[in-house]
Amino acid sequence: DAxxxxxxxxxxMNDWVNAISKKTTTDFTSTYENVDLLLVDDIQMLQGKDRFQEEFFNIFNKITKSQKQIVMTSDVLPKDIPGLNARLVSRxxxxxxxDIQKRDFPTRLAILKNKSEEVG
Structure with missing residues (x-):
């Protein structure tokens, strides 16, 4: 039921721009705040975009204060994203x-062999 x-x-960011232009920012924030789990991909794209960072910061705080969860992905660790607000990095x-790295070839091959044997 989550x-x-x-x-x-x-x-x-596109949703935020659309919400501002259509004057539906309340609907926008409600869409993101009323979740049990928010999955956000490519968070590094917020770098240098102060207004979007501020809006994301507010939504992030509301979700976490409600004991809900956020999972984010990035090409680098938050502390290594240039132009990311210190408050966001801290949060x-x-x-x-x-830091998930690609496995070396022998490890990937062993995983495939194990999966192949499991499936038959």
Whole structure:
């Protein structure tokens, strides 16, 4: 019964621009705040975009204060994103950050062999 929303950062910014132009910012914030889990892809796209960062910061705070969750992906760790507001970096780093790298070829091959054997 959980409400889960997946969005790219570009889509988030486009939705915000549309909400401002249509004067539906209340609907916009409601869409993002009333979720149990918000999945945000490519958060590094917020770099240098102060107004979008401010809006995301507000939504981030409301979701986390409601004991809901946010999962974000980025090409780099938050502290390494240039032009990202220090408040956002601080909030993002309060959670768990993982640096996931591509496995080497022998490991990938072993995983495929195991999966192949499981499936038959």
């Amino acid at each position: 409400i889960v929303r997946y969005i790219t950062t570009d889509d988030f 993002f780093m309060q959670g768990v950050a993982y």
